[in-house]
Amino acid sequence: MQSQYLIFFTTLVSITAQAQLDLSFNLTAPVVAERKFSPKDLLVSTRYTPMFSSGLRAFTEKRLLASPELIKLPKFEIQKVLPAIAIFSTNPKTQPVVPAVTPLAAVKEPVLKNSEATAIALLEIEPDEYKMLQGLIYFEIQKKFDVAMSLFIDLKDNSKYKSHSLLKYAESAYALDLHSEYRQAMLNLLSTTQDKVLKQMAVQSVVQNIKAMENSDIEKISPMVEAFNIDISKNDNYLYKQAKYLIKKENLTAAENSLSQISPKSPLYPDSMLLSASLLYRKGEVNKAIAKLEKVIPTVEHDKKNKVRNMLILTLARIYFQKGKYKESYAVYLKLDRSSPLWIQSVVEQAWAQILVGDHIGAAGNMFSLHTEFFKKIYLPETYIVRSVGYLNLCQYGDALHVLTDLDARFKKTHEKLTKFETENKVAQAYYDLVKTWYNNTGLTEINSIPRSFVAELAVHPSFTNMQQRVNDFDDEGLRFTKIATDFSQKDSQLKQRLATSKAEQQTLKNQRASAQQIQSNEIKSFIHELELGIVMRNKDNIKKMRNLAQSRLESEKAVYRNLAAAAIKTRYTELKSVLGKLLEQEEVLAFEVYSGAGEHIRYQMADGKINDRTPAELTPEEKKSYKWKFRGEVWEDEIGHYRSSLKNVCPHDGIAKKGDN
Numbered sequence: 001m002q003s004q005y006l007i008f009f010t011t012l013v014s015i016t017a018q019a020q021l022d023l024s025f026n027l028t029a030p031v032v033a034e035r036k037f038s039p040k041d042l043l044v045s046t047r048y049t050p051m052f053s054s055g056l057r058a059f060t061e062k063r064l065l066a067s068p069e070l071i072k073l074p075k076f077e078i079q080k081v082l083p084a085i086a087i088f089s090t091n092p093k094t095q096p097v098v099p100a101v102t103p104l105a106a107v108k109e110p111v112l113k114n115s116e117a118t119a120i121a122l123l124e125i126e127p128d129e130y131k132m133l134q135g136l137i138y139f140e141i142q143k144k145f146d147v148a149m150s151l152f153i154d155l156k157d158n159s160k161y162k163s164h165s166l167l168k169y170a171e172s173a174y175a176l177d178l179h180s181e182y183r184q185a186m187l188n189l190l191s192t193t194q195d196k197v198l199k200q201m202a203v204q205s206v207v208q209n210i211k212a213m214e215n216s217d218i219e220k221i222s223p224m225v226e227a228f229n230i231d232i233s234k235n236d237n238y239l240y241k242q243a244k245y246l247i248k249k250e251n252l253t254a255a256e257n258s259l260s261q262i263s264p265k266s267p268l269y270p271d272s273m274l275l276s277a278s279l280l281y282r283k284g285e286v287n288k289a290i291a292k293l294e295k296v297i298p299t300v301e302h303d304k305k306n307k308v309r310n311m312l313i314l315t316l317a318r319i320y321f322q323k324g325k326y327k328e329s330y331a332v333y334l335k336l337d338r339s340s341p342l343w344i345q346s347v348v349e350q351a352w353a354q355i356l357v358g359d360h361i362g363a364a365g366n367m368f369s370l371h372t373e374f375f376k377k378i379y380l381p382e383t384y385i386v387r388s389v390g391y392l393n394l395c396q397y398g399d400a401l402h403v404l405t406d407l408d409a410r411f412k413k414t415h416e417k418l419t420k421f422e423t424e425n426k427v428a429q430a431y432y433d434l435v436k437t438w439y440n441n442t443g444l445t446e447i448n449s450i451p452r453s454f455v456a457e458l459a460v461h462p463s464f465t466n467m468q469q470r471v472n473d474f475d476d477e478g479l480r481f482t483k484i485a486t487d488f489s490q491k492d493s494q495l496k497q498r499l500a501t502s503k504a505e506q507q508t509l510k511n512q513r514a515s516a517q518q519i520q521s522n523e524i525k526s527f528i529h530e531l532e533l534g535i536v537m538r539n540k541d542n543i544k545k546m547r548n549l550a551q552s553r554l555e556s557e558k559a560v561y562r563n564l565a566a567a568a569i570k571t572r573y574t575e576l577k578s579v580l581g582k583l584l585e586q587e588e589v590l591a592f593e594v595y596s597g598a599g600e601h602i603r604y605q606m607a608d609g610k611i612n613d614r615t616p617a618e619l620t621p622e623e624k625k626s627y628k629w630k631f632r633g634e635v636w637e638d639e640i641g642h643y644r645s646s647l648k649n650v651c652p653h654d655g656i657a658k659k660g661d662n
Contacts, residue, residue, distance in 0.1 A: 005137050126416060133159050134535065139168055145175040146488050147532065150539035153546050163193040167202055172174040178558065180477050181550055184651035187217070190224065201230045210238045218245040243275060254280050270300050270308045277315065290319055301335070310340040321349065326357040341460040344370070344378060351386045355393070361647065364390030371406075379453040379576075381411045388590055395651035397598035404587050404594065411580060417449045418577040431573050432566035435459045454576065461572050467565035474558040478551055485547040489540050496535040502526040604652055 035454035125133075135151035138144045149172035170185035187203050203224045206213060213221070218241060225232060232238045239258045246255035256279050262272040273296040280289035293316040300309040315334050320329035333350035336343055347366060354363035367387035370380055384407035391400035425431065438447045438455040447455050458464065506522045 004018045005404045053188060075083075097236065098191070128155060128158050128161055131155060132165065135165070135168060139172055142447055143175075144532075145172045146484050147491075147535060147539075148172045149176070150488065150542050151545075152533065153542040154539060163189060163195050166193075167198060167205070170202075171205060171463065174209050177480055178477055178484075178550070180474065180554060181481070182212045183214070183217070184553065186213075187220070190220065204230060207232060207235060207238055207503070210235070213241070215241055215245045215248065218242050233261055234263075236262045236268045236272075240268050240272055240275075243272070247275070247279065252283060253277060257620070262301075270296055270306075270312060274308060274312050274315065276445040277312075281319065286323065288317060289322075290316065304337040305339055307340070310336055310342065314340075314342055314346055317346070318349070325355040330357070344375075344380065348380075348382050348386060351383075351390075355386065355389055360390040360393040360649070363387070364394070364647065377453055377456075379451070379457040381407065381580055383471055384410075385583055385586055385590070388587075388594075391647070392590065392597060393651075394649045395597065395601055396647050397594050397601065399647065401591065401594045401598075404509065404591050407587050408584070412584060414451055414454065415580050415584060416571075417451075417455070418580070419646055421448060421450055421530055422573070426568035428563070428570040431569040432562065435464070435569055440620045457576060458569055458572050460567070463568040463572060464565055467561050467568055470561040471558050471565060474554045478554050478615060481547045481550050481554075488536065488543045491536045492533060495529055495536060499526060499533060500627070501530055556612065601651075 131151050131153060135148045135155070137438070138151065139148035142148075149169055152165040152169035152172060155161045156169060166185055166189045170182045170189065173179075173185065174182040184204060186206050190199065190206070193199050193202070203221065206221055207225060207230055222242070232242075239261050243255040243258040246252075256276060259272045259276045259279075262268055266272075273292050273619065277289040277292040278290065280286070293312055297309070297312050297316065300306055300312065303309055314334055317329045317332035317336075317646050320326075320332060330350055330353045333346050333353065336346045340346075342436045347370065351363040351366050354360070354366070367383045367390065370378075370383045371387070384403050388403040388407075389395070391403065434447055434450060434455055435458055438444065438452060439459065441447075442452075445452055502522060502525050504517070506526060507521055509519050
């Protein structure tokens, strides 16, 4: 309604303005007043009577509606029309000069040629290229590495895609934890490919997955890393493996430089510090080695089962011992976890530290705890020597002689059996079979006349366990490869079932008049199952073929490490037999010392010599953890190292014990 009022008044104003400009408009014409009309006029009018059948009724004021408010329009200002300005003058003198315009250059007529359609051969994807694309899709997008590997196997002998497929085959193998297969394929690729781009990709992959490589491989990889300017400063695994290779090459300075780049936040940091401390010790910088060990041990001390932690502690304790810091050495030995295979040896070394500091009661007590029934299956000949030395320095000659007699009874026959076995077996494999037989029959008390405790001691030494671990790794990889091949062969039946289910769902969707989007989605799923089924059926023989080749190679490599393990066992056997022979020789010397000391002691007492109470040296970590030996019950493993003999030092002040205390 308001817009209609605006149009009306706008028109009215326009007419009024026009009238002001029209000189013939009569301003004196009379104005006729418009007749006024109100609702009350309807009450007396008869004109509208026929509109109502029942006649008219008077309108009351209450039924009247209020009129809307009048709209006030803004005032309009009428602008006068100005006369037009002449642009061109009729006077030639005042007429402006039109600037000259350079005419456009003539345009040549276009030359038209008749269009001729020429057929060009369509560039189609080759079957091998299509297979390569399929493999990349399964490798990079689907993450189905076994399917991808089966496709890359087929292309390994293709001259066009050989290098690229070999690279992706190796990376698929690594994703499936086939580390030996990855290493073999990568070394093959690096030595054969002439494609610099692929070679760089291969070197980058090897650096990233360096854990699958041997330490010796660094010799081949390192020049390529430098040639392609690959940054290894943040790759802790590479730096650590490189350091171990350099140590073997006696390049200790370069090895130390590699280890120094390993971050303190790296999981390999404790390993690197242990290796670095060993390097410093070899270079004669013992104090620096101690500082490194003291710095890193608190960072791993909470993880008591950690092998590196226990090696760090044992190394620090031994360095303290060699520097003559026996108290510090003793305290560090106590931190070694009981689960470590080196724990028994550490207890013996700890007892020697007690002997050298004069704590003979503590040394004898701890060695006695190892001679109880709890440790009867452990090979511990040295503990008898330590215990007898402790008793000898306490002038407890009877107990010392008893221990030496026990040593002779327990281990003299063992030494004879060891000598006989060594004489009859010159081949290292016999010693490997000795350990293997024990491992498969741990309940045996003897293996080929050799006590099981001696064989078990052979099997826990790192020189053997490191080599045997590699043998076990090859066995595990062979089992994984077999499982992958078996699972791949079973995929066809699984995919057939999925395809049948998908097609049944497709028919159900059509019967239910499902949306086009649902039907299309199901069709895509069916197509994927059908495509993968075709790949599996075509390539399952490839996986079996590759498994057979891998198994043959694994057996060959496993034989190398098995021979190294056998050689380590034979060497360890010879060492332990030799040590036992020396201990038996010391037993004879100690027996002479016992008889001699006992005689002197008796003569001293016969001459009314006084034996005064003496306060012996003690190495006890905490009073509540120190146990006097009056054995009547069980020995608790976590208490070993804290026992003390209940025997007293009965030596005269000028006797052997006094010299030992000094």
